[in-house]
Amino acid sequence: MAGPGTNRIEAVLTQSPTLHRYDSREDLAEALAAGVAAVLAGAIATRGVATLAVSGGSTPKRFFERLAETEIDWASVTVTLVDERWVPETSERSNAAMVRRHLLTGPAASAHFLPFYIDAPAPEDVAEELRLRFLRLARPFDVTVLGMGTDGHTASFFPQADNLAAAIDPDTREPVTPIRAPGAGEPRITLTLPLIVDTRFLALHIEGEEKLAVYEAAMQPGPVDAMPVRAVLRAPRVEKLAVFWAP
Numbered sequence: 001m002a003g004p005g006t007n008r009i010e011a012v013l014t015q016s017p018t019l020h021r022y023d024s025r026e027d028l029a030e031a032l033a034a035g036v037a038a039v040l041a042g043a044i045a046t047r048g049v050a051t052l053a054v055s056g057g058s059t060p061k062r063f064f065e066r067l068a069e070t071e072i073d074w075a076s077v078t079v080t081l082v083d084e085r086w087v088p089e090t091s092e093r094s095n096a097a098m099v100r101r102h103l104l105t106g107p108a109a110s111a112h113f114l115p116f117y118i119d120a121p122a123p124e125d126v127a128e129e130l131r132l133r134f135l136r137l138a139r140p141f142d143v144t145v146l147g148m149g150t151d152g153h154t155a156s157f158f159p160q161a162d163n164l165a166a167a168i169d170p171d172t173r174e175p176v177t178p179i180r181a182p183g184a185g186e187p188r189i190t191l192t193l194p195l196i197v198d199t200r201f202l203a204l205h206i207e208g209e210e211k212l213a214v215y216e217a218a219m220q221p222g223p224v225d226a227m228p229v230r231a232v233l234r235a236p237r238v239e240k241l242a243v244f245w246a247p
């Protein structure tokens with residue numbers, strides 16, 4: 001006979017992320033921004049402060065612009081990135097520069113921003129400083145919004161990345177890890193899996209038919225190394241993951 005413990009495990013195993021489909025990218029951006037703003041406002045009302053971790057790349061720009069317009073108490077919000085390319089903010093490739101340009105504007109300009117990049121040749125050179133910077137962040141985060149590449153990476157969890165095993169170790173106590181991968185361009189730094197999934201609202205924001213097919217493939221059985229987004233999809237408590245998609 002199955003005891004209560006067994007039932008709970010079965011319930012967790014059968015949970016799937018919720019897939020929210022929108023007709024347009026604009027509709028998605030508005031809905032995701034409204035949802036994220038509501039969670040942040042709730043956190044501020046309850047705890048006085050809120051933490052938002054966002055992704056770089058190109059997909060989030062529209063969502064950032066809608067979120068930046070929302071009238072929450074941005075001065076009580078800490079914004080950080082889930083990963084960064086090791087380039088200064090003068091680079092077109094800088095995720096921090098993209099966040100400053102598209103999110104930290106208007107009402108959101110008063111948010112506190114915690115970037116990764118420090119002026120040093122490689123992330124390893126400033127590993128301890130970065131470690132302390134991210135260990136100090138209050139956990140769990142309130143909101144984490146991930147993106148995904150068509151190779152099945154999320155954050156900087158790339159297939160064949162040198163430090164992938166360390167980055168997706170569910171038991172690691174390291175908050176961040178430098179990481180390099182073929183096809184990822186410059187060296188990167190990423191939050192590790194425990195920080196990424198330790199959040200009150202976890203969203204995966206993907207657009208286009210190709211990424212939907214990649215997401216559906218990642219939901220199938222198969223090795224995590226081949227599609228590292230699976231590390232997030234298979235993490236405990238991932239039943240709270242909300243996937244936001246538009247064509």
Ligand SMILES: O=C(O)[C@H](O)[C@@H](O)[C@H](O)[C@H](O)COP(=O)(O)O
Binds near residue numbers: 055083
């Ligand atoms: O620095 C980055 O590149 C990321 O944070 C990364 O994980 C991103 O979310 C995906 O690569 C999707 O990127 P696009 O939105 O550009 O497709």
